[in-house]
Amino acid sequence: MFSVDHYADGRIEVRREALTGIAARISPERIQRGISPPYVAAPDESCPFCPGRLEAETPAFADGTRIRRGESVTFPNLFPFAAWHTVTVITRAHSVERFTVDQLADALSGLASSLEGQADYTSMNWNFLPSAGASIVHPHMQGIADPAPTALQGRYIRASAAYRQECGRRYWDDLVDRDSASDRFLFEDVIPWFASPVPVGEREVRGVLPVTTVGEVGPCTRPLARGILRVIECYRSLGTRAFNMAVYFGKKSDEESFSAFCSIIARINPNPASMTDSAFMERLHCEPVVMTLPEEFGRYFRGEAESGRF
Numbered sequence: 001m002f003s004v005d006h007y008a009d010g011r012i013e014v015r016r017e018a019l020t021g022i023a024a025r026i027s028p029e030r031i032q033r034g035i036s037p038p039y040v041a042a043p044d045e046s047c048p049f050c051p052g053r054l055e056a057e058t059p060a061f062a063d064g065t066r067i068r069r070g071e072s073v074t075f076p077n078l079f080p081f082a083a084w085h086t087v088t089v090i091t092r093a094h095s096v097e098r099f100t101v102d103q104l105a106d107a108l109s110g111l112a113s114s115l116e117g118q119a120d121y122t123s124m125n126w127n128f129l130p131s132a133g134a135s136i137v138h139p140h141m142q143g144i145a146d147p148a149p150t151a152l153q154g155r156y157i158r159a160s161a162a163y164r165q166e167c168g169r170r171y172w173d174d175l176v177d178r179d180s181a182s183d184r185f186l187f188e189d190v191i192p193w194f195a196s197p198v199p200v201g202e203r204e205v206r207g208v209l210p211v212t213t214v215g216e217v218g219p220c221t222r223p224l225a226r227g228i229l230r231v232i233e234c235y236r237s238l239g240t241r242a243f244n245m246a247v248y249f250g251k252k253s254d255e256e257s258f259s260a261f262c263s264i265i266a267r268i269n270p271n272p273a274s275m276t277d278s279a280f281m282e283r284l285h286c287e288p289v290v291m292t293l294p295e296e297f298g299r300y301f302r303g304e305a306e307s308g309r310f
């Protein structure tokens, strides 16, 4: 389900996913550049997401309310880039050492309910820390809904439908069968989680949800929260605190062929020199250069998880 080409005497792998044609370049040697410095939290006195300021500085929905689940608060994005764009502030605390399952499950549940009944194609997203694109450090997720899917979401939805037509099976069932038996397998807790064979970013992990639409995600929010926490704890053990996450949903008519899935990638830590791990290959060629072999990551995760570390 993916092809591998070796370049430069086997020092570089170029992998291409058969379903979508998405490609990634894996160069384990590049980790020696050591570009991710240790994480240092920075305070922010003027944060609009801290309690007190949030009520005064963020918008409410048309009926004057915000969605509150546990600590989390969900409201419309003041600066939207989608037909429907919501923000979920996850915690009351401005900086959080470790999230709890309740905190994440409540936030995911509030965010999902802000997307239900909106435009057809939805996703739940999270940029954590400025080096992962968060303009506000206070932990928050974002939900978007549009009449058309995003480029990557659409690529998977269309290719999944074509696969179903051609093979008579769901791609996602075949993927879970194949990756459960590979070194990329991490764990299964309602949702099976794997290191993605053709990563779109560093140490990409994917979890395949047993649902298609955002309206069905309710019972999955706790396992989803548990899974995300284990993955980011593993990233932390490898020295990176920043990450991006997306959960892509389809619409009702996609359910024969498409499963909602969660993708998480590790990002380098915030740093004063503004070093970044997104450069011309990622942004202008849409072909990530990563340092970690997915099979290597799977072995690391399972090995360390055995000792109860995450």
Ligand SMILES: [Zn+2]
Pocket: 047, 048, 049, 050, 051, 093, 094, 095, 138
């Ligand atoms: Zn804050």
